[in-house]
Amino acid sequence: MYKQFNRPFISLDLGTSNILAYVSGQGIVYNQPSLMAYDVRTNKLIAIGQDAYEMVGKTNDNVRLITPLIDGVIADLDAAQDLLKHIFDRLKMMNFWKNSIVVLACPSGVTELERDALKMVAKDMGASLVVVEEEVKMSALGAGVNIEMPMGHLIVDIGGGTTDIAIISAGDIVISRSIKVAGNAFNEEILKYVRAEYNISIGSKTAENIKKSIGSLVKYPNERSIQIYGRDIISGLPKEVTVNSEEVRNILLGSFSKITDLVIEIMENTPPELAGDIMKNGMVLCGGGALVRNIDKYFFDIFQLPTKIAADPLNCVIEGTKAYEKIILKRVESGEYDASQETYLQTLKK
Structure with missing residues (x-):
């Protein structure tokens, strides 16, 4: 069946925090933070993925950090195209896009216009058939349901x-x-709490570290505290404070x-x-x-x-798209999708 159509299968988990890419026969070929850094003066891409993430909160005025996908939706189309081209250029796989079958996983609330924007990126890269599926459906498959x-x-x-x-x-x-x-909103609530309670300003990376280190939703044995560093919003000087597990739990429970x-x-x-x-x-x-x-x-x-x-849990969506490959190819064979034309056909569920 796969040889009959002779089309590569590519799937992308277009997450707000991370981008994952899977190519049939190659496995997961990309798993990096969804961040890009541009030189403001030349608009040149200078860092991407983990390298760009390391720059969060530490850049100067000549560097602009961009998240091309916000809440699973393309917020910056040019940056999204740069991101996808970089992923497959770096891995010498640009030829995999030509006439490929592509599955894009997106959140449930994405509109048809936003789906079209997602599909256009893959089409511009040379994909033949683009199918947009909801992340939660792919997650279920990836979780073994x-x-x-x-x-x-x-x-x-x-x-x-x-x-x-x-x-x-x-x-x-x-x-x-x-x-x-979700995760970013949890970080933001922690950031706001620390500012209001301790009068210090911290960055999103510090807030995320607090969540991962001592965050919980139910009390657990041997709870501990964590020392964090930030800027005193009154004096402007560096300051250290201690945050405990119960504080973080109350923040998370609200969200x-x-x-x-x-x-x-x-x-x-x-x-x-x-x-x-x-x-x-x-x-x-x-x-x-x-x-x-x-x-x-x-x-x-x-x-x-x-x-x-x-x-x-982190890789459920991309694992689900891998399992979905057989379903897509079966649908192509049955005529539900027309993989011979460069058009996107809605699934029969509509």
């Missing part, structure tokens, strides 16, 4: 820019919602309450038969936010549903 069965599954994908929640059954999404409360409210909304609109399935199958947690300590216990205590964290 058999989505093809007529059985309801509740998926919560907490990424960097958005949290996507969906009920999936019989191979597709029954109902889904997306909220812009997670919005996610739980969305889960409740989803459940209230779920068909009764699928609700019964979810009572048995429970909830699957994916995305970087699933790494917050005791998140499974937090959701279980609220909903009394079996709660499972995916084995590799």
Whole structure:
């Protein structure tokens, strides 16, 4: 089947925090932060990915840091094109784009216009068929859920820019919602708290380090504190303060309450038969936010549903697109997608 069409398969997880790329036969060929640094004077790209991330909060006026994808949506089309070209140029794989079949994973709330912008980038790179799928559906596949069965599954994908929640059954999404409360929003709330409580200004990287080091949603044994450094907003001098686990937990609980409210909304609109399935199958947690300590216990205590964290929550989306390759090629063979023309055809779910 694959040889019949002789088209490379490429998938991209276009995340707010990280970009991952998979090429059939090559595996995951790129996994870097979604950041780019440009020289303001020449508009030349000077750093990308991890190199650009290391520059956060440490640049001068001649350097401009750009996140081309915000909340899974292209905010800067030129930068997004530069990003994709760099990924495959660096890996000497530009020829893989020609006549390729490309799957782009995006959040549930992306509009048709935003989908068109995503598709245009891949088309300009030479892709023949571009399919845009929701990240939460790919996450379910990547977490090992058999989505093809007529059985309801509740998926919560907490990424960097958005949290996507969906009920999936019989191979597709029954109902889904997306909220812009996720990893970056958690960092921002920590940053605001430290400024208000201790009168010091910290950067987003420090806030993220606090979240990863001592963040939790349920009290745990041997909780500890962390020393952080920032700038005193009154004197302007460097200052050190200590933040403890309970403080960070209270910050995170405020943000997670919005996610739980969305889960409740989803459940209230779920068909009764699928609700019964979810009572048995429970909830699957994916995305970087699933790494917050005791998140499974937090959701279980609220909903009394079996709660499972995916084995590799950070890579669920890209792993799901790898599993989706067989489904796409089968659809091409059946005529659902026309891979012989450089056009994008909507999936039959529409």
